Each structure stands twice: as C-alpha cells, then as structure tokens.
Amino acid sequence: WRAIDSYANEISxxxxxxxxxxxxxxxxSEVDMHRKAIFVVMELGEADLNHVLQKQALAARGNENGRNLNMNFVRLTWQQMLSAVHCIHEARIIHGDLKPANFLFVKGTLKLIDFGIAKAIENQDTTNIYRESQIGTLNYMSPEAILDSGMGGDKPKMKIGRASDIWSLGCILYxxxxxxxxxxDLxxxxxxxxxVNPNYQIRxxxxVDSLAIDAMQQCLLRESEQRxxxxxxxGLLNEHAFLVTRSQKK
Incomplete structure (x- = not known):
C-alpha cells in the first residue's frame, strides 16, 4: 500500500x-492500517495556483494584445511561493514535486500543499536526498532528478536537493x-x-520585465550548485532585484 505510506509521510x-x-x-488526522483508510481534517482553500493560471490563460486568448499579465500579481505570488518553500527548506524538507497545483490560496494567502513525496534530509552534513525512482511532474522536474546519480546498485537513485525545488520554482515563474x-512544446x-542537455537553450x-527574466534564468541553470x-x-527572496529595490537593500 504505497499510497498509504505516502499519506502517512505527508501527515508526519x-x-x-x-x-x-x-x-x-x-x-x-487518523491512519487506520487495519481498514487501510486515512482520515484528515485540513484547512479549506479557495483555489490553487494552477486553476488561477488556467483562467488567466483563457482570458488572454480573447485579448487582442495577447497575455495581459499583471506583473504585480506575479511578484506577490512569487514572493509568497519563495517564502513557503524557504519555510520547508529551513525545516530540512525537500518538496520534490513543486507545481502550480501544489500552491493553494487560503483567504488570499498562498500556501504550500501536498507533501506526499516530500522527504526530510536526515543527515545534518548533506543537502541532498536520494530517491528510489523519478517521482514528480516532468514539466517542473530538475535535470538532476532525471539523471541517474551514478551511485550504482540495482536501482538507480535520483539525487535531489534544495536546488531542485529552486528549478521547479523557476518553471512556475516562467x-x-x-x-x-x-x-x-516538446x-x-x-x-x-x-x-538535461546544457546545449538546449531555453527561450x-x-x-516582459528584464528582472523577471534574470530570476528565471538563475533558477533554470542546469548545474544545481549555480542556482x-x-x-x-x-537570495531570490531577500536580494534579487525582481523583488527587492535598491533602496530596500540598504
């Protein structure tokens, strides 16, 4: 019952x-292994970010000028996403499956949800974890989550860390x-x-705002150490010019 284990991990x-x-x-929450059932009472949200982006895309199709983006909305949403992911990283947790559907608006505030495949970093001396297989959403998956880590053994393990979540955040901002x-489009x-191909250039x-482009480019560097x-x-939240003006830095 892998699903039960996954939910038990999320509850923990x-x-x-x-x-x-x-x-x-x-x-x-209550986990009933005998009945193979889980009962959870959670905070109620209005809509997830994926739903909001889909509505925005539909509205843009009817707009002669193309996408009518509100960059203030993008900045605020980006700031809240970064704050949420920073919170779990501080708690030594890698999410591993960040995507718009995993950010939920609760009374106007964006909150991170769905920790089914998230995993805690157990060793204090490392910033990476190894997964038994590629779990996650391909459109937001980092190069290192796709590549075999080369550790050998019967099962290839996927090496992901905080920087893998940064890549996924970059995909969402994009x-x-x-x-x-x-x-x-592929x-x-x-x-x-x-x-995984460093020679493939992302367009x-x-x-759009050049500072937003710079933030995306930094998040989407193939080498995880460079993100x-x-x-x-x-820091994307406390120093990058897309969110922080020069006067705020002083």
Whole structure:
C-alpha cells in the first residue's frame, strides 16, 4: 500500500510544520492500517495556483494584445511561493514535486500543499536526498532528478536537493510570465533530453520585465550548485532585484 505510506509521510511532515503561516494546516488526522483508510481534517482553500493560471490563460486568448499579465500579481505570488518553500527548506524538507497545483490560496494567502513525496534530509552534513525512482511532474522536474546519480546498485537513485525545488520554482515563474512551462512544446522524450542537455537553450522572450527574466534564468541553470538560494547571499527572496529595490537593500 504505497499510497498509504505516502499519506502517512505527508501527515508526519504536516505535523512538524504546524503553525507555519505559509504551509497548509492540518487540524486532525487518523491512519487506520487495519481498514487501510486515512482520515484528515485540513484547512479549506479557495483555489490553487494552477486553476488561477488556467483562467488567466483563457482570458488572454480573447485579448487582442495577447497575455495581459499583471506583473504585480506575479511578484506577490512569487514572493509568497519563495517564502513557503524557504519555510520547508529551513525545516530540512525537500518538496520534490513543486507545481502550480501544489500552491493553494487560503483567504488570499498562498500556501504550500501536498507533501506526499516530500522527504526530510536526515543527515545534518548533506543537502541532498536520494530517491528510489523519478517521482514528480516532468514539466517542473530538475535535470538532476532525471539523471541517474551514478551511485550504482540495482536501482538507480535520483539525487535531489534544495536546488531542485529552486528549478521547479523557476518553471512556475516562467509559466506565470509566459503562459506555459519552459519545455511545454516538446514531446516527452524530447522534453527529457532537453531538460538535461546544457546545449538546449531555453527561450526567454524579452517582452516582459528584464528582472523577471534574470530570476528565471538563475533558477533554470542546469548545474544545481549555480542556482541561487531563496535567502542569503544573492537570495531570490531577500536580494534579487525582481523583488527587492535598491533602496530596500540598504
């Protein structure tokens, strides 16, 4: 019963994240292994980010000028997404499946949901975890989550870390800005190859805010070590010019 294990893992993580304003709150839960059933009482949300982006895309189709993006909405949403993911990273948790559907609006505030495949970093000396297989959503999956880590053994394990979540966030920002994910136009095999191929250039049309483009480009660097952190030196949340003006930095 892999699904039961997955939900049990999510319940455990949600318990550890109680009281965090950027994370969906769980009020009560019960795991009945005998009946193979799980009961969970959670915070109620209005709509997830995927639903909002779909509505926005539909509205844009009827607009002669193309996508009518509100960059203030993009900035606010980006800021809230970064805050939510920073919260779990501080708790030594890698989400591993970030996508618009996993961000829920609760009374106007964006909250992170769905921790079914998230995993805690157990060793204090490492920032990566190894997964038994590729679980996640391909359009938002990082190169290192796709590539075999080369550790050997019967089952290839996928090496992911905080930077893998940064890549996924970059894909979501790209979708908010351009109306589609970076590799949306490719078929599955082409998509897998393009994500891991450093010679495949992701297009960043200059029809939008150049600071937004810079943020996306930094998140979507193939080498995970080169991607910026959320907070800290060159942090996307506290230092990048897309969110922070020069006067705020002082």
């Amino acid at each position: 993580l949600l318990k550890s994240l109680r009281g965090r304003s950027t994370i969906i709150q769980m009020f009560d 979708q908010m800005v351009y109306g589609k994910t970076p590799f949306a 078929h599955m095999i082409q998509k897998l190859q393009a994500i 960043f049309p200059d029809t 910026p952190p959320i907070v800290g030196r060159n």
